[in-house]
Amino acid sequence: MNTLATRLRDGALTHGFPLVLLVMVLIFGGLAPGFLGLANLRGMLHSMAPIVIIACGMAVVVMQGKLDISVGSIGFVAMAVASLLMTEQGWPVGLACGAALVIGMALGALNGFVVVVLRVNPLIATLGTMIAFRGLALQITDSRVIVLPESMRGFGNLTLGPLFADTVIALAVLLAVHLLHRNTGFGRTMTAIGNDEQVARRVGLPVGRTVFLSFVLSGFLAALGGVLSAAQVGSVTTFLGRGLEFTAVAIVVVGGISLFGGRGSILTGVALGALTFEIIRSGLNHVGANPYFYQLIGGLVIFIAMYAAALRLKRPTDGA
Amino acid sequence: MKTLLCSLSMAALLAASAAIADTQTIGLSWNSKTQPLESAWEDYMIAEAKRQGEAAGVTITWVINVADADPSRQASNIEDLITQGVDLIVARAEDAGAIGASIRAARAAGIPFITFDRASATVAPEAHVGGDSFDQAVTTGQAFADLLGAKGVQGQCIELQGALTDINAVNRSKGWAQVVDARPELTTIAQVPTEWNPELFRSGMANALRANPDANCAFIASDFAITAVQAALEEAGRWAPTGEPNHFWLATQDLLPGAVPLMEAGYIDVSTTYDAFKHAEELVRVAIALHKGEDPACGDDGCLAKGRVATPETIATIENLWSKTYK
Numbered sequence: 001m002n003t004l005a006t007r008l009r010d011g012a013l014t015h016g017f018p019l020v021l022l023v024m025v026l027i028f029g030g031l032a033p034g035f036l037g038l039a040n041l042r043g044m045l046h047s048m049a050p051i052v053i054i055a056c057g058m059a060v061v062v063m064q065g066k067l068d069i070s071v072g073s074i075g076f077v078a079m080a081v082a083s084l085l086m087t088e089q090g091w092p093v094g095l096a097c098g099a100a101l102v103i104g105m106a107l108g109a110l111n112g113f114v115v116v117v118l119r120v121n122p123l124i125a126t127l128g129t130m131i132a133f134r135g136l137a138l139q140i141t142d143s144r145v146i147v148l149p150e151s152m153r154g155f156g157n158l159t160l161g162p163l164f165a166d167t168v169i170a171l172a173v174l175l176a177v178h179l180l181h182r183n184t185g186f187g188r189t190m191t192a193i194g195n196d197e198q199v200a201r202r203v204g205l206p207v208g209r210t211v212f213l214s215f216v217l218s219g220f221l222a223a224l225g226g227v228l229s230a231a232q233v234g235s236v237t238t239f240l241g242r243g244l245e246f247t248a249v250a251i252v253v254v255g256g257i258s259l260f261g262g263r264g265s266i267l268t269g270v271a272l273g274a275l276t277f278e279i280i281r282s283g284l285n286h287v288g289a290n291p292y293f294y295q296l297i298g299g300l301v302i303f304i305a306m307y308a309a310a311l312r313l314k315r316p317t318d319g320a
Numbered sequence: 321m322k323t324l325l326c327s328l329s330m331a332a333l334l335a336a337s338a339a340i341a342d343t344q345t346i347g348l349s350w351n352s353k354t355q356p357l358e359s360a361w362e363d364y365m366i367a368e369a370k371r372q373g374e375a376a377g378v379t380i381t382w383v384i385n386v387a388d389a390d391p392s393r394q395a396s397n398i399e400d401l402i403t404q405g406v407d408l409i410v411a412r413a414e415d416a417g418a419i420g421a422s423i424r425a426a427r428a429a430g431i432p433f434i435t436f437d438r439a440s441a442t443v444a445p446e447a448h449v450g451g452d453s454f455d456q457a458v459t460t461g462q463a464f465a466d467l468l469g470a471k472g473v474q475g476q477c478i479e480l481q482g483a484l485t486d487i488n489a490v491n492r493s494k495g496w497a498q499v500v501d502a503r504p505e506l507t508t509i510a511q512v513p514t515e516w517n518p519e520l521f522r523s524g525m526a527n528a529l530r531a532n533p534d535a536n537c538a539f540i541a542s543d544f545a546i547t548a549v550q551a552a553l554e555e556a557g558r559w560a561p562t563g564e565p566n567h568f569w570l571a572t573q574d575l576l577p578g579a580v581p582l583m584e585a586g587y588i589d590v591s592t593t594y595d596a597f598k599h600a601e602e603l604v605r606v607a608i609a610l611h612k613g614e615d616p617a618c619g620d621d622g623c624l625a626k627g628r629v630a631t632p633e634t635i636a637t638i639e640n641l642w643s644k645t646y647k
Contacts, residue, residue: 032531040530043555047523144356145578147547157555233518234547235578242517285527291481291513 017256017308021276028283035286042163044278049166050229051247051277055255055270056177057221058248060214063181064193065261066122068218070111071248072241073133075226078103080137082227083146083236093152101223107133108219112212130245138238146236156231166228173221178267186210194261250298251277254305276301343379344408344611347401349422351414351438352389356577357596358412360642361437364600372604378611380604391415398422402429408607410434416441432610436603439622446610448622449603453488456573456592456627457495461539463590463629464571465503468537475506475537475569478528480549482541483516492541492573509535518545525552537569543579543591546572550582561586562632575630577643586632597640598625 029036054071061068082100085091091099107129114125158165181187189210192200201207225244230236253259254276255269280297348365350358362384369380383406387394391414401409402425409426413419413435420442426433433445440448468475479496482489493511500506509532512524521540529535529552540549549570553559558568563586570587572579574594582588602625609616616623630638 034531034533037530040527043523043526043530046555047519047526050519143352145544145576147578153547153551156551229519232548232551233522233545234551235518235545237518237545239517239519239545281523282527285510285512285524286531288510288531291484291511294513 017254017276017305018272020304021272021279024283025279028279028286032283032286035283040282040286042167044275044282045167045170046164046232047282048274048278049164049170050225050232051244051251052170052270052274053173053221053228054225054244055248055251055274056173056266057218057225058245059252059255059257059264059266059270060177060181060190061122061218062249062252062257062259063190063261063264063266064211064214065197065259066115066211066214067249067259068108068111068122068126068215068222069245069249070107070126070130070133071218071222071225072244073130073137074104074107074219074222075229075241075244076137076236077107077133077140078223079226079230079236079240080140080146083148083230084140086149086152087146093149093155097152097227100227101220104219104221104223104226105216106219108216108222109212111219112215115215116208116212134242137240141236141238143238148230148234148236152231153234156228156234166232169224169228173224174267174270177217177221178265181266186213190214191262194258194263196262247277250302254302256305276305342377342611343381344373344607345381345383345406346607347398347404347406347409348382348384349394349398349401349409349411350384350386351391351394351412353386357642360596360645361600364597364640364642365603368601368604369607372601372608376608376612378608380607387414389414391418394419395422399425402426402431406431408432408434408610410436410603410607412436413438413440419443434603434606434610435622437599447606447616447618449599449606450622450624451488451594451599452624452626453491453573454495455624456594457492457539458499459627459629460571460573460590460592461496461499461503461506463592463631464537464539464569465499465505467589467631468569469503469505473505473536473569476509476532476535477506477537477539477569477571478510478512478525478532478535479508480521480525480538480540481511481513484513486516489516489541496539506537508539514541514545516542516545518548521545521548522552525549526555529553529556529558535568537571540570540572542574542576543572543588544574544576546576546579546582546588550587559587562589575635575641575643580635580641580643583630583632583635589631591630592627593630593638593641593643595625595627596642598627601625 034040078100081103082096085096085099086093111126111129114120115122160168189205192205193207226241251273255273257264257269284294373380383404385397387397394414398409409431416438419440423433423440423443423445435445435448437450481493500508510528512528514520514524550559553568558566560566569589572588572591575591579588602623606616606623628638
């Protein structure tokens with residue numbers, strides 16, 4: 001009996017959150033039949049694409065027990081420069097987007113340098129760069145709204161078969177980062193650093209190089225997310241990337257990736273976390289909920305996910 | 321003796337003319353000046369000061385400084401204006417709370433204070449001048465209802481709200497709701513909070529369109545993110561100018577530079593301007609009234625300048641429309 005109770009409890013703790021999500025889907029679907037339609041699923045995947053990519057970068061860093069809260073600002077700087085290259089310098093859209101990705105990597109490298117070489121706490125380091133990068137982007141754009149060229153705006157709604165192009169890109173990135181984490185020495189080092197950085201150093205793993213490269217990757221994915229986000233809305237505004245860092249952290253946490261590092265799956269974690277927030281937003285929209293509910297429900301979900309994670313950490317079987 | 325008498329007469333004449341010439345020095349403190357809107361405000365203020373000043377017999381001069389979005393720098397800039405002995409201080413606050421200390425300092429020096437565009441959250445100034453966001457939504461809603469009624473369209477509208485912590489966004493939502501309650505041509509079938517985030521404008525609009533296939537119109541709390549709404553409508557195959565069968569009726573607020581060409585092309589049907597010219601005109605009127613010791617006759621929320629309703633038919637004829645002039 002005790003075994004059954006323990007199994008049920010463990011099962012609830014392990015799969016409780018997806019079950020809650022399933023219940024939410026069924027409730028929204030019952031209240032608004034269009035919610036469960038393929039068109040809505042396709043639309044949700046389209047909306048999620050930029051934040052899935054940014055959350056992948058965040059997950060890589062979090063997997064090592066670190067944080068990069070400058071991702072939203074990196075996306076803004078990268079697109080601020082790219083948008084001016086497109087609209088004022090006449091650069092082709094593809095080349096300007098390539099420049100955005102290079103800028104993202106460079107800013108990520110700066111973060112990595114501050115964390116690895118200068119040994120500044122990642123939260124403090126990226127808090128500083130978050131503010132500085134946003135200030136830089138505001139300076140670059142003069143706080144203006146920059147309307148993107150038609151070809152770039154068209155990419156925001158481009159479809160490849162039944163899916164939007166940005167959805168395909170996001171799925172490819174998610175899979176690639178998952179494989180990087182699970183199937184490469186770099187990924188195993190990430191997990192080792194997350195489990196215990198000192199031990200990883202003692203056994204000779206390239207800790208500094210791995211942390212540095214993970215910030216570069218995070219910067220690259222932040223810029224890519226910024227490119228897709230700007231393409232979706234058709235312009236670069238001062239709101240680009242604002243708050244995305246916290247959404248990305250929330251997605252990672254809700255997806256079951258430990259903020260202390262070393263635990264969780266990037267593939268299922270990021271997908272589940274991003275889907276959770278999109279389902280809430282789309283579901284509340286479909287049922288015509290009071291606009292003030294959106295943040296309340298979002299905050300509640302984060303709390304539940306954190307509480308479930310805390311309970312999981314207390315389990316004897318997870319205690320090692 | 322003749323020379324002395326002549327000199328005394330000249331001095332008396334100069335003193336008399338100085339007493340007759342009424343001058344007012346206005347200290348203008350910008351929180352920041354990085355956008356065309358601020359330049360438009362300033363240009364219109366200077367032009368209106370000349371026009372209204374001449375009519376009122378007051379010569380207005382300006383001392384202007386900019387705080388580069390730094391509240392403490394704005395406080396010291398205002399302190400400089402007080403030291404220079406200006407007759408009136410006008411400030412667009414970077415921080416609605418921190419500006420209260422500057423209002424107190426000006427009052428201690430006997431200098432009246434006007435908050436411009438952004439009201440003080442702590443200390444009441446002599447006057448506040450800004451836009452009337454409630455009226456903005458009401459006039460847009462009324463014109464929209466008139467238009468849809470004339471076209472025989474029953475409006476099933478999606479409301480894209482701003483940040484619900486922003487009083488302008490709340491006022492616009494209330495103004496729109498008041499019109500919807502009063503006019504049978506309009507119904508709000510979905511409300512979407514956007515937090516002024518363009519990505520939420522796009523995804524919220526796209527969600528609402530999927531959830532409400534019968535929707536045929538939208539009220540947008542600000543058209544600064546109009547390209548995001550455009551993307552959602554394009555995704556749904558509803559982005560078309562007026563006259564096309566799949567035209568989606570759009571009513572917006574502000575008529576900012578990005579929205580002007582879309583209204584001219586017939587994609588946006590109605591908007592009420594966030595009117596830099598009207599704001600400047602009202603500011604100068606209030607400044608002169610305070611200078612003359614008159615009651616500027618502001619309402620409870622301040623002297624709020626109403627925007628002007630624009631449609632594709634009227635946009636070309638609206639004078640001093642900053643969003644067309646300042647690109």
